[in-house]
Amino acid sequence: MAVYTDVAEGELGAFLKHYPVGDLLSYKGIAEGTENSNFLLHTSSGSYILTLYEKRVERADLPFFLGLMGHLAYKGVSCPLPVTAHDGSVIGTLAGRPAVIITFLEGLSLRRPTATHCAEVGKALAQLHLAGADFSMTRPNALAIDGWRKLWDAARDRADEVEPGLAAEVDADFADFERNWPKDLPQGIIHADLFPDNVFFLGEKLSGLIDFYFACDDLYAYDVATCLNAWCFEKDFSFNLTKGKALLAGYK
Structure with a gap:
């Protein structure tokens, strides 16, 4: 299970007010992954992924990871984009963890690739x-x-x-x-x-x-x-x- 840090609905709703993503409709933890806590968010403006970075990921490395995603997307690589908060920041804090909202990509990961x-x-x-x-x-x-x-x-x-x-x-x-x-x-x-x-x-x-x-x-x-x-x-x-x-x- 890839949800190591639980997030209360009220706490999440307050966090989302700092971002241009609309109102929270629903959210659920995502089981896949081993490094961080991930949640699928449904808001009045669409679907997003919320990631809370656990201990293995260094906060000092986050600008590299998130900047790279933005750079690659600009160059035409299909990958998620970090959502910028109203104050211009990308990395926030939620439940005592560094937290980022990224755009949602449609698709499935494969167990039997051809x-x-x-x-x-x-x-x-x-x-x-x-x-x-x-x-x-x-x-x-x-x-x-x-x-x-x-x-x-x-x-x-x-x-x-x-x-x-x-x-x-x-x-x-x-x-x-x-x-x-x-x-x-x-x-x-x-x-x-x-x-x-x-x-x-x-x-x-x-x-x-x-x-x-x-x-x-x-x-x-x-x-x-x-x-x-x-x-x-x-x-x-x-x-x-x-x-x-x-x-x-x-x-x-």
Whole structure:
């Protein structure tokens, strides 16, 4: 469940008066997601998503994430737009959490994507990379080698409880990563989390990208590799070559 912080109706109604979204008609928590508390709002002017940022998301990173969404939307990428309050601010405070209202995108996330869907993902990823090329803000990738190392160091002492010899195996993998990680590949703004639950479709047509809260500066290949792993492997862990080729063909 992705509602970690509850919001009372009266508190939410007062919060919404600071935004040009009309009166609250109804709201409900959204189960999908793992990082923040999300609510679907229905107001007299339409539907919106309310996000309350929990502890893992740093408030200092929010201008990057929200600014990027606005920049990409301006460049033609279909993604949500933050709603600006009457006083010109974007980030508010609700229930003791940083809070943002964003526009609502129609569509469904897919559990069984086809090669056609994968081609659409490749096309959207290329569009995102091109559109982000002149975005002025920067943010390092918290889940590159340094970030993985921190996670591994926190878990290493118990790794052999999962499987004897696992600690030594992962240590060797890290040594290989650090020795051979590419440094001269094209890079720029990446999504870094473009899994199927962050992509919406209407039929076979991609309708939008969401959840930019891992976005950062890194190798474009990082994004491509993430998508190949997330979209092109079947439930029996076999790689679907047709889907992989379709995704790469779309990314051009």
